[in-house]
Amino acid sequence: MARQTRKLERSDPVPAGRFAAGEDPAKREQIIDGAKSVFMKLGFDAASMxxxxxxxxxxxxxxxxxxxxxxxxxxxxxxxxxERITLRMRDILAGSEEVEDGLYRFGMGFATHITASQVIEAMRIVIGVVDRMPSVCRHFFNSPSQNVRTVLDDFIRRHVALGNLKVEDTDLAARQFIDMVSxxxxxxxLFGDxxxxxxxxxxxxxxxxxxRVFMAAYGLHNASVTTKTKEHA
Known part of the structure; x- marks a missing residue:
């Protein structure tokens, strides 16, 4: 008797060790990596599928x-x-028990990242499409769960609770510090100067x-800020 074969339907169970269509994380990353490379080379408008x-x-x-x-x-x-920069900044702050040490680690890490050539090129691409894709670009800056500002806000809140800082609006304080360091x-x-x-x-x-400015505004005492070593960057 001839063996009958049929295509695997979406409702059929996926064989062990294999991913359902569109759910292989490695393949997804491979596609995203390729797209990022193309966008960085050609820009969004010139790039094609x-x-x-x-x-x-x-x-x-x-x-x-x-x-x-x-x-x-x-x-x-x-x-x-x-998500990557958010997780990186969260890791940087995770090992900081002192306010100034944490602020320094955060500031150095964030300023170094945000001024890197690849990040600047990517930001220029984002600016170029913001009028056509406002929701996507807005999500980059304002996602409540994965956001660099939220990470710093959490750090500030923790030290307010510990009695190390006096801050009424922690989100505002986080915004101010990020603006000052970057x-x-x-x-x-960004503008080529x-x-x-x-x-x-x-x-x-x-x-x-x-x-120094942050602690003058929100610290409990007039703290003396000293320059840290490269190993904290």
């Missing part, structure tokens, strides 16, 4: 199993990069000053 297909090394059919279109892919890249450098880099990422010494100087 064919370009992404070639760069990712997958078929166009496979891409559409995971992502609806180019805009969906762009949103996935933004979400992944946001504002000038970030804007200069600063060709290269600032050296460690300049970032250290700005971050140290930001801590």
């Amino acid at each position: 064919n370009d992404i297909t070639r760069e990712a090394g997958v078929s166009k059919g496979t891409i559409y199993v995971y992502f609806q279109n180019k805009e969906d892919l762009f949103g996935a890249i933004i979400a992944r990069e946001r 504002g000038t450098f970030f804007k200069l880099r 600063l060709d290269d990422a600032p050296p460690f010494g300049e970032i250290d100087h700005v971050v140290t000053g930001a801590i």
